[in-house]
Amino acid sequence: DLHPRVRRQRQMCIRDSLYILHGDYGLGDADYAYILRENQIKDYIYYRYASIYEGVDKDKAKQIANQALQFVDDRFTYYPNIIAVLEG
Numbered sequence: 001d002l003h004p005r006v007r008r009q010r011q012m013c014i015r016d017s018l019y020i021l022h023g024d025y026g027l028g029d030a031d032y033a034y035i036l037r038e039n040q041i042k043d044y045i046y047y048r049y050a051s052i053y054e055g056v057d058k059d060k061a062k063q064i065a066n067q068a069l070q071f072v073d074d075r076f077t078y079y080p081n082i083i084a085v086l087e088g
Contacts, residue, residue, distance in 0.1 A: 020052050042068065043076035050085045061085050 019028030032049045039045060046068035053061035065085040072079050 020056065042071040043078035043082065046072060047078040047081045047085070050082065054085060054088065058088065061088070 019025070019031065032045070036042060036045055036049075046064065050061045050064040050068065053064060062085060065082045068082045072082060
């Protein structure tokens with residue numbers, strides 16, 4: 001058994017590299033939706049999800065960052081990063 005943080009990191013790396021960066025957006029999006037549902041660290045996960053799309057589809061990255069604002073505000077560590085995606 002991996003520590004939950006390490007397991008979550010590995011899950012996101014798989015989504016990023018195997019799915020989204022290789023064009024399987026549907027599966028990558030579905031898997032990120034699952035990770036977001038099952039975890040409380042929404043700011044980091046949303047930032048990671050949006051940032052992977054910055055190099056693929058800027059509009060999609062901004063859409064994801066905008067969705068994050070339902071759960072994330074300036075009290076969260078990755079809030080400035082999410083705002084930077086929106087402004088990018």
